[in-house]
Amino acid sequence: MGLQPYLILAACLFTIGLFGVLTRRNAIGILLGIELMLNAVNVNLVAFARFTGETAGLIFTLFTISITVAEVALGLAIVILIFRVRRTVEADQLHLLKG
Amino acid sequence: MSLEAAGFWGLALVLLASSLAVVLSKNLFHSVLYLAVALVATAGVFLLLQAEFLAAVQVLLYAGGVVTIVVFAIVVTERLVGERLAQTNRGVFTGGLVSLVVLVILVLSLWRADLPRTAPPPPADLTQAIGRDLLTRFVLPFELLAVLFLAGLLGALFFARKEE
Numbered sequence: 001m002g003l004q005p006y007l008i009l010a011a012c013l014f015t016i017g018l019f020g021v022l023t024r025r026n027a028i029g030i031l032l033g034i035e036l037m038l039n040a041v042n043v044n045l046v047a048f049a050r051f052t053g054e055t056a057g058l059i060f061t062l063f064t065i066s067i068t069v070a071e072v073a074l075g076l077a078i079v080i081l082i083f084r085v086r087r088t089v090e091a092d093q094l095h096l097l098k099g
Numbered sequence: 100m101s102l103e104a105a106g107f108w109g110l111a112l113v114l115l116a117s118s119l120a121v122v123l124s125k126n127l128f129h130s131v132l133y134l135a136v137a138l139v140a141t142a143g144v145f146l147l148l149q150a151e152f153l154a155a156v157q158v159l160l161y162a163g164g165v166v167t168i169v170v171f172a173i174v175v176t177e178r179l180v181g182e183r184l185a186q187t188n189r190g191v192f193t194g195g196l197v198s199l200v201v202l203v204i205l206v207l208s209l210w211r212a213d214l215p216r217t218a219p220p221p222p223a224d225l226t227q228a229i230g231r232d233l234l235t236r237f238v239l240p241f242e243l244l245a246v247l248f249l250a251g252l253l254g255a256l257f258f259a260r261k262e263e
Contacts, residue, residue, distance in 0.1 A: 001101070001103050001104055001107055002214060002215065002216035002217070003214040003215050003216070003218075004209060004210075004212075004214050005107060005111075006107075006144070006148070007209050007214070008206055008209055009111050009114065009115075009144075011202060011205035011206055011209060012115055012202065013114060013115070013118055013137075014201075014205070015198040015199070015201050015202040015205070016115070016118040016119055016121075016122055016198070017118070017122070018197070018198045018201060019122050019194050019195060019198040020121060020122030022190065022193070022194035022197060022198065023122070023188035023189060023190055023191055023194040023195075024122070024188060025187055025188065025189055026127060028127060028169065028172055028173060028176070029122075029127060029130060031169070032121055032122075032130055032131065032134055032169070033121075033122060035134060035138075035161075035165065036118055036121060036122070036134070036137065039137065039138065039141050039161075042141065042153075042157075043141060043144055046144075046145055046148050046150050046153060047148055049148075049150070050148040050149060050150070050218050050221070051214075051215045051218050051219075052215075052219075053218075053219040053221075053222070055222075055225070055228045055229055055232045056232070056236075056237075058150055058152075058153060058225070058229050059229060059232055059233055059237050061150075061153055062153065062156065062229070062233070063240060063244060065153075065156055065157065065160055065161065066160070066244060066248075067244070067247065068161075068165075069160050069161070069164050069165060070247065070248060070251040072165050072168060072169070073168055073251070073255065074251055074254055074255060074258075076168055076169065076171075076172040077254070077255050077258040077259070078258065079172060079176065080172055080175055080176060080258075081258050083175070083176045089176050092189070
């Protein structure tokens with residue numbers, strides 16, 4: 001197994017996540033798409049770390065995993081806050097900042 | 100077919116199927132469960148790549164933490180209004196087109212790239228190497244991460260406070 005199959009798998013995962021972010025209406029659904037994209041990046045980093053014999057990629061993955069968890073927690077806090085005020089989490093109806 | 104290749108294709112199939120289910124499922128709760136499957140399968144890919152420590156972190160933090168938080172958020176936001184958990188996609192055609200173009204560009208460039216075909220032998224103790232590098236070479240980002248978490252904690256407290 002070379003490096004290429006892993007990178008192509010990660011590219012597929014990334015585009016699936018991108019599709020989710022672009023098409024989901026529910027704000028939580030959009031966050032799930034972002035999760036998939038970040039996960040694809042982690043696959044890439046670990047694959048590169050394995051095939052270059054360098055630990056930096058593994059440590060970057062450690063950082064992205066922890067930052068992602070914080071990002072999801074805060075993103076969901078914002079979603080719940082928006083829900084409390086507006087009674088909806090549909091992204092299309094959240095156009096408060098639209099000029 | 101070698102064991103690694105068999106494992107890779109099996110995991111790739113599970114990963115792609117569950118990821119598609121995450122973005123296409125009509126029920127938001129099912130989406131989250133499929134996300135858990137995808138994240139655990141990713142931990143399997145990490146195992147294939149000899150990164151046991153990261154596989155453990157992935158299962159603990161992602162599949163344990165993130166999925167729990169998301170389920171909590173769904174329970175809070177959906178059940179209160181008494182709506183069904185149904186959700187729809189919009190602009191499927193445009194979104195699919197954009198994603199497809201990105202995929203084609205990525206795969207074409209990966210296809211042409213000159214990538215290593217064989218991996219070097221893994222170091223004796225990768226977890227030890229990670230720990231050592233984390234506190235020597237990458238100690239500054241490590242500390243910055245702590246500051247970031249502090250900011251995140253304060254932000255979460257700010258959101259959770261009672262309205263005056």
